[in-house]
Amino acid sequence: MSIVSDTTHNGAVAVSAPENAPRVPSVDGGLSLPELATKYGLTVSGARPGLLDYVRQLWGRRHFIAAYSIARLSAQYTKARLGQLWNVMTPLLNAAVYYLIFGVLLQTNRGIDNFIAYLVTGVFVFNFTQASILAGTRGISDNLGLIRALHFPRASLPISVTLIQLQQLLYSMIVLVAIVLMTGELPDFSWFLIIPTLVLQAIFNIGVALIVARLGAEVTDLAQLMPFLLRTWMYVSGVFYSIANVVKHLPTWVGWMLDLNPAAVYIDLIRFSLIDSFTPAQLPHHVWLAAVAWAVIAGVGGFVFFWKAEESYGRG
Amino acid sequence: MADIQRGEDRNKELDDPRGDGRVPTVICDNVHIVYRVHGAGSGKGSATAALSRIVTRKASPNVREVHAVRGVSFVAYKGEAVGLIGSNGSGKSTILRSIAGLLPPESGRVYTDGQPSLLGVNAALMNDLTGERNVILGGLAMGMGKDEVREKYESIVDFSGIQEKGDFISLPMRTYSSGMAARLKFSIAAAKKHDVLMIDEALATGDRRFQRRSEERIRELRKEAGTVFLVSHNNNSIRDTCDRVLWLEKGVLLMDGPTEEVLEAYEEFTGGK
Numbered sequence: 232m233s234i235v236s237d238t239t240h241n242g243a244v245a246v247s248a249p250e251n252a253p254r255v256p257s258v259d260g261g262l263s264l265p266e267l268a269t270k271y272g273l274t275v276s277g278a279r280p281g282l283l284d285y286v287r288q289l290w291g292r293r294h295f296i297a298a299y300s301i302a303r304l305s306a307q308y309t310k311a312r313l314g315q316l317w318n319v320m321t322p323l324l325n326a327a328v329y330y331l332i333f334g335v336l337l338q339t340n341r342g343i344d345n346f347i348a349y350l351v352t353g354v355f356v357f358n359f360t361q362a363s364i365l366a367g368t369r370g371i372s373d374n375l376g377l378i379r380a381l382h383f384p385r386a387s388l389p390i391s392v393t394l395i396q397l398q399q400l401l402y403s404m405i406v407l408v409a410i411v412l413m414t415g416e417l418p419d420f421s422w423f424l425i426i427p428t429l430v431l432q433a434i435f436n437i438g439v440a441l442i443v444a445r446l447g448a449e450v451t452d453l454a455q456l457m458p459f460l461l462r463t464w465m466y467v468s469g470v471f472y473s474i475a476n477v478v479k480h481l482p483t484w485v486g487w488m489l490d491l492n493p494a495a496v497y498i499d500l501i502r503f504s505l506i507d508s509f510t511p512a513q514l515p516h517h518v519w520l521a522a523v524a525w526a527v528i529a530g531v532g533g534f535v536f537f538w539k540a541e542e543s544y545g546r547g
Numbered sequence: 548m549a550d551i552q553r554g555e556d557r558n559k560e561l562d563d564p565r566g567d568g569r570v571p572t573v574i575c576d577n578v579h580i581v582y583r584v585h586g587a588g589s590g591k592g593s594a595t596a597a598l599s600r601i602v603t604r605k606a607s608p609n610v611r612e613v614h615a616v617r618g619v620s621f622v623a624y625k626g627e628a629v630g631l632i633g634s635n636g637s638g639k640s641t642i643l644r645s646i647a648g649l650l651p652p653e654s655g656r657v658y659t660d661g662q663p664s665l666l667g668v669n670a671a672l673m674n675d676l677t678g679e680r681n682v683i684l685g686g687l688a689m690g691m692g693k694d695e696v697r698e699k700y701e702s703i704v705d706f707s708g709i710q711e712k713g714d715f716i717s718l719p720m721r722t723y724s725s726g727m728a729a730r731l732k733f734s735i736a737a738a739k740k741h742d743v744l745m746i747d748e749a750l751a752t753g754d755r756r757f758q759r760r761s762e763e764r765i766r767e768l769r770k771e772a773g774t775v776f777l778v779s780h781n782n783n784s785i786r787d788t789c790d791r792v793l794w795l796e797k798g799v800l801l802m803d804g805p806t807e808e809v810l811e812a813y814e815e816f817t818g819g820k
Contacts, residue, residue, distance in 0.1 A: 264576035264620065268658035271571050276657040277648025295687035299671075302684050306675035309719060379649050380670040381688055382662060451585060545650045546583070 279541045289384045296387045300394040322403035326351045326410055333471075343473055344508035348414045352505060353470035355407055356498045359400040360436050361461045366392035367440025368457045371448035371544050378545050385544045386537055389440040397433050411505050424504040431526040432497040438529030441537035448544055468494040475513050490515035493525040572743055572774040573623040573646055573663065578655035580616040580641050580798075615641045617798040618655070623791075628775040630789035630806065632782070632813055638798040639778045643745045646776070660773070663743030664689070668736040674721040678709065678731055681720055685735035699738050706764070707734035708757065730757050737764045744772035746779075782810055 262270065280288060289296075308317045334347050343349050370389045371378065378385060404425070412418075447453045467489060469477075474495055478486035489495060496518055502509045515521065616638040623629050631639040644650040647663050671688035672681045682703050686696035707730045709715045709723070720728055746765065769775045769788070779785050785792060785806065792809040794802040802809050 264574050264622070265656065265658070267571060267622065268574045268576075268656075271660070273571065273574055273658035273660050276646060276659040276663065277651055292687075292690070294693045295684075295690075298684050298687050302673055302676055302680060306673045309675040376670040377688075379644055380665060380667055382648065382664060382690065383688070542648075542651050545644070 277542050277545075279538070282535065282538060285384055285386075285538050285541070289386055289390075292383050292387055295383065296391050296394065299387070300391040300398065303391070304395050304398050318399065318402040319405060322355060322399075322406045325354065326406060329354060342476055345414050345416070345506055348411045348416065348506050349473075349502060349509070350471060351407060351410055352502050353468075353498050355400065355403045356432070356501050357465055357468055357470050357494055358403075359396055359432065360439070360494055360497070361465065362399070363393040363396045363436040363440050364443055364461060365457055366396065368443045368447035368454050370440065370444040372451060372454070375545075385541055386441060386534065389444040389537065390437055393433060393437045393440050396436070397429075400429070407505070416505065416507055419507070421504050425501060428497060428500040428504065428522065431522045434526040434530040435493055435497070436529075438526070438531070438533030441533035442529075445537050445540050448540075464492075464494060468492055468498060470498065473513070474515075491521055493521070493529075496521045496525065569624040570660075571622045572625050572660040573776075574656075574658040575619055575621050575642070575646070576656045576658070578616055578619045578642065578645060578657060579614070579653045580638070580645055580650060581653040582613040582615055582641075584611045584613060615798050616645070616652075616795075619795070619798075619800045620655075621793060621800065621803055623774050623776070625773045627791055628769060628777065628789045630785040630792040631776060631778045631795060632780075632785060632792060632809070633795035633801075634817070637795045639795055640747050641798075642795070643747060643776060643778060646743075647745060659743060661742045663745060663774075663776075664739075664741050666736050666741070666744060666746045666768070667732075669732050672720065672732065672735075675719055677718060678704075678716040678720055678723070681731070682716075682735055685732075686738065689736070689739050691739060703734045703738050706737075706760070707731045708760075726754065726757075733761055737761070737768060741768065741772050743774045743776070744768055745776040782814065785810065 268274075279285075304318075305315065308314050311317055313320065329350055330347055333350055367389045370392050371385070374388050377388075443453065443457070447457075469489070474486075474489045478489060481489075496515060499509075499514055500518060500522060503511065503514055619638075619642060631643070633639055641650065643665060645652055646657055646659065647665050648657070648659070649665070668685040668689055672685055676684070682700055683696050686699065686703075687693070691699070704710060704716055707727075709727050709731055715723065715727065720731070723731070775788070777785065777788050789806050792802075792804065792806045792813075793800060794809050794813055802812060
């Protein structure tokens with residue numbers, strides 16, 4: 232019965248020296264534990280699966296990822312009396328604050344036509360990236376209970392936080408479209424460009440969320456640092472101003488950097504789609520190429536980077 | 548590959564189910580598990596002290612290592628029901644998590660046949676959602692397919708019996724009494740079959756009637772599962788269930804053997820029954 236019965240008796244054995252690898256009796260006698268495991272085809276528990284297997288497992292869990300994201304989002308406002316209405320109210324109030332300050336109090340337009348639509352688009356689109364990254368940073372540490380209880384590809388968590396933010400963005404888009412229409416824009420064919428842009432931005436966000444999720448799991452201080460990094464990023468992304476108007480006074484390479492900034496790329500593409508006065512001339516050079524490249528680099532790179540530490544996330 | 552090898556052993560197993568042809572399903576090879584706890588410092592956490600530590604590259608005293616499991620080795624076989632006993636904090640739940648592959652060992656290895664899983668789904672459920680959505684979410688979280696969840700939905704709800712007092716399944720789980728919530732959670736968790744089943748104490752919850760029903764369900768699951776691990780402080784439930792017991796104390800495997808012998812020693816150690 233006992234595993235340490237190289238000895239003849241069949242009773243309980245006090246295991247005094249656990250360092251000595253126990254031998255297995257009888258038929259398998261003399262085999263060390265790893266050899267025994269190999270003989271019966273046992274595998275190392277919790278070992279990281281290969282990259283393709285991992286993708287397959289993740290695909291197998293797609294319903295869980297979707298259900299978990301939707302559940303998290305709808306659990307958010309269940310205690311509020313207005314409930315899910317807050318999904319729309321929150322961006323609406325945000326937009327109202329910006330309108331009050333920039334449109335009414337400051338009466339500024341910084342040389343931009345339809346500044347309110349320009350500004351609100353920038354705020355909403357940047358917020359999608361910002362919130363995904365912020366939630367991604369805590370994606371592992373906040374869900375340690377789940378990670379230590381159930382088995383699933385851990386990439387599900389950063390992906391689902393991004394999907395939660397994507398759903399919130401879609402509510403924001405309702406508000407945004409209403410604002411854009413109110414400011415005198417008319418729907419046209421270019422509005423369809425929103426769809427590929429948001430798909431690319433979502434892939435980019437998932438990639439970055441995966442990267443910061445792993446970093447945040449290893450260096451817990453990142454959650455404190457992240458808000459500052461993200462705020463800095465927002466200020467250089469042309470949310471409140473036009474990068475094209477600013478770069479005139481700056482060295483060329485700074486202009487290049489600002490133009491290639493992924494947040495600016497996605498924001499400008501949405502502006503271009505929605506706002507008629509935002510002309511192609513205002514878009515950064517090779518903007519679609521940059522949008523695709525960032526999505527691919529962040530998406531693939533982030534996925535591989537996250538997968539490399541898959542087995543260690545339960546350690547916390 | 549595993550199947551072929553198991554096929555070779557199947558005959559032996561049939562001839563001699565408890566004898567030499569036993570098939571191992573879980574092998575722990577000198578497993579050590581260390582938790583790192585942040586923020587465990589004793590107050591000497593001034594900013595300047597932290598800064599000087601970064602400069603001098605000394606380890607922060609705020610990070611404490613807890614060596615929860617120290618070199619545990621054992622082999623569990625197909626058809627065995629193994630009990631884990633030991634006082635609080637002796638590493639029982641930790642080693643179960645490690646067998647499940649949820650907590651990587653610091654050193655040593657755990658080998659398993661397939662994917663062992665802990666019985667329990669609480670961490671995936673959300674109190675603000677209705678019972679109905681939690682059943683679906685919990686099922687998906689345990690790795691069931693969408694169709695499988697839909698198929699089992701009725702039986703999960705029926706088993707929990709929370710519809711007996713009215714339409715509670717469509718209310719948020721936070722409105723349930725603690726007993727009702729525990730019943731629903733157990734019903735979801737017990738809906739899935741496991742090759743290696745691990746049960747971490749106090750599962751029989753709710754009123755007496757539900758306890759009897761859940762005990763029966765656990766017995767069914769045990770029959771379906773190849774190997775069962777049970778952590779419990781209730782020596783009687785260990786006696787009822789297990790034919791082999793591991794006794795852990797301070798992360799060290801103190802004793803390993805037939806239930807009666809180990810329990811006797813344990814009861815002596817803890818001072819009477």
